[in-house]
Every structure is written in structure tokens, then in C-alpha cells.
Amino acid sequence: MDNGDGPKKWGFQGNAELNASSISVRGVLNRVYANLDKDDKRPTIPLGRADPTEFPSYQTTRLAPDAVANAAFSYNFNCYAPTGGIAETRRAVAEYLSKDFPYQLSPDDVYLAAGCTQAIEIVVSVLARPNANILLPRPGYPQYEARASVSNLEARHFDLIPEKGWEVDLDSIEALADENTVAMVIINPSNPCGNVFTSQHLKKIAETARKLGIFVISDEVYSLLAFGSNPFVPMGVFGSIVPVLTLGSISKRWIVPGWRLGWIVTCEPNGIFQQSGVDTSFNFKYGRLRWLHGRGIRDGSS
Numbered sequence: 100m101d102n103g104d105g106p107k108k109w110g111f112q113g114n115a116e117l118n119a120s121s122i123s124v125r126g127v128l129n130r131v132y133a134n135l136d137k138d139d140k141r142p143t144i145p146l147g148r149a150d151p152t153e154f155p156s157y158q159t160t161r162l163a164p165d166a167v168a169n170a171a172f173s174y175n176f177n178c179y180a181p182t183g184g185i186a187e188t189r190r191a192v193a194e195y196l197s198k199d200f201p202y203q204l205s206p207d208d209v210y211l212a213a214g215c216t217q218a219i220e221i222v223v224s225v226l227a228r229p230n231a232n233i234l235l236p237r238p239g240y241p242q243y244e245a246r247a248s249v250s251n252l253e254a255r256h257f258d259l260i261p262e263k264g265w266e267v268d269l270d271s272i273e274a275l276a277d278e279n280t281v282a283m284v285i286i287n288p289s290n291p292c293g294n295v296f297t298s299q300h301l302k303k304i305a306e307t308a309r310k311l312g313i314f315v316i317s318d319e320v321y322s323l324l325a326f327g328s329n330p331f332v333p334m335g336v337f338g339s340i341v342p343v344l345t346l347g348s349i350s351k352r353w354i355v356p357g358w359r360l361g362w363i364v365t366c367e368p369n370g371i372f373q374q375s376g377v378d379t380s381f382n383f384k385y386g387r388l389r390w391l392h393g394r395g396i397r398d399g400s401s
Contacts, residue, residue, distance in 0.1 A: 199336065209364050215318070227251055243284055273311065287318070324351060344363060
């Protein structure tokens with residue numbers, strides 16, 4: 100109860116720029132659940148997403164939790180991890196992705212994150228600078244808009260063409276880009292459209308981005324969930340044409356979204372990310388995040 104001694108107006112409020120992240124399946128489901136009749140005891144069936152905890156048919160292979168348990172009981176991973184993540188994990192991701200590439204990835208190309216959501220946050224914050232803009236697909240995944248807004252990075256939207264299987268409108272890419280455009284995002288397989296880009300279309304995307312002097316951020320979280328006649332081809336295959344940042348995670352691949360393990364991978368054999376300083380920015384960003392985390396623990400503030 101306010102006794103009259105409080106401030107006339109509180110000096111804090113929610114960040115409206117983050118509301119874009121609620122325009123998603125999870126955000127809609129949260130609103131639906133909030134409006135359920137709490138006196139109605141009938142069970143609800145969540146049709147919006149397949150949760151591996153609620154639906155045992157979506158359980159991952161037993162090898163996965165056994166491997167995690169063995170790692171935990173080894174007591175070899177209780178320390179603060181190196182800046183980009185544990186070396187063995189980075190090496191495993193590099194070797195796994197390299198199977199589909201015409202060149203070999205190094206563990207130094209891999210940066211681990213707490214799921215792909217944090218990977219998006221890190222990439223967007225690294226790219227943010229005054230007047231910069233990023234090209235995002237429409238329709239797309241709202242987390243990119245939310246992070247760009249928070250980082251003061253202008254988001255410009257290019258269309259996906261439904262009549263062409265939701266291909267990227269390459270003409271709109273060229274019309275939107277200017278000297279301040281830093282990158283474009285593709286989501287393949289698509290969220291929310293579900294399409295899979297052909298190898299020919301991915302090559303055209305790479306050539307367009309190269310022409311514009313921007314790199315491609317390829318969100319490949321659903322890479323093992325490709326249905327239909329188009330086989331999944333990773334964008335990194337075209338890393339010799341244009342620099343590619345690949346984002347991924349184990350959430351969808353191995354049906355363990357609660358484990359929160361994702362990655363950012365620099366896919367280009369020509370050293371362009373090194374020359375531009377992008378890899379240095381990733382190392383700084385990761386170091387900063389870990390410093391803040393460690394400071395919070397020591398100060399008892401997190």
C-alpha cells in the first residue's frame with residue numbers, strides 16, 4: 100500500500116522493443132494459457148509445439164543423456180570454460196559440419212552459445228554500429244527483429260516469394276542494400292515457412308551478397324528436419340564465394356531444446372572474417388559476457 104512517501108513516478112519500465120519476441124508460437128501459446136479458465140480441470144493438449152518432455156515419442160536417443168551423465172561424473176568440466184567454449188566441443192562441431200563442406204573447418208571457427216537464441220544476440224550485437232543495417236526475411240523469425248532493435252541496428256526486410264517455394268526475392272535484396280548494410284539473414288530450412296532452399300538458389304544468394312559486399316548469416320537450426328524433394332544444403336558450402344556465419348544448435352537436431360547448446364561458425368576459407376576483424380569482435384564479445392557472468396557470481400548479483 101502506498102503511504103504517500105513513495106516517488107510520484109517510478110523511474111523504470113519494461114522495454115517495449117523486446118515485445119517482438121512475443122510474436123512467436125511460444126508467445127501466442129503463453130497468451131492462450133494465460134486466458135484458460137482455471138476452474139476448468141480438463142487437460143489441455145498443446146498443439147503449437149512438440150515438447151519432448153510432454154510427449155515421450157519425441158525422446159532423443161539414450162546415447163545423448165548417457166554421454167552428458169558421463170561428462171558430468173568425470174568432473175573434468177566444472178571449470179570456467181575458455182572464451183569460445185570447451186575445445187573438445189568446438190572440435191566436434193567443426194568435424195561434424197565439415198562433412199558437408201568442400202573445405203575443412205577448424206575448432207577456432209566455432210563459438211559456442213547457450214542455444215541459438217544467444218547466438219543471434221551475439222551476432223547482432225557484434226554487427227551493431229552507428230547507421231548500420233541488416234537485411235531480414237519476411238516472413239521470418241521475430242527474435243532477429245527484437246535483437247536488432249535492442250542493439251540499435253536497423254532492420255530492413257526482403258520478401259520471400261510464395262509462388263516460387265518461398266525463395267528469396269533477390270531483386271529486393273539489391274534494392275534494399277546500401278553502403279551501410281552489413282549482412283543478410285536466411286533461415287534454411289525456413290521458420291516459419293518450412294521450405295528448403297535448393298543448392299542453385301543458395302548459390303545465387305551467395306553471388307548476390309558477394310556483389311553487395313555483405314556476408315550471409317545462415318540460421319540452420321532445422322537442418323535435419325528437411326522434408327520434400329529438396330535436400331538440405333548448408334550455406335557454408337558457398338563460403339568460398341561469400342563469407343558465411345552458420346548458426347545452429349542441438350535443440351531440434353537431437354530433440355533436447357532444454358539443454359541450451361548452440362554455435363556460431365565462421366564458414367569461409369579465404370580469411371575475410373579475420374581481415375575484417377569480425378572474429379576478434381566475437382572473441383571480445385564472448386570474453387565480455389563471461390567477465391560479466393563471473394562478476395555477477397562473485398558479487399552475488401546473479
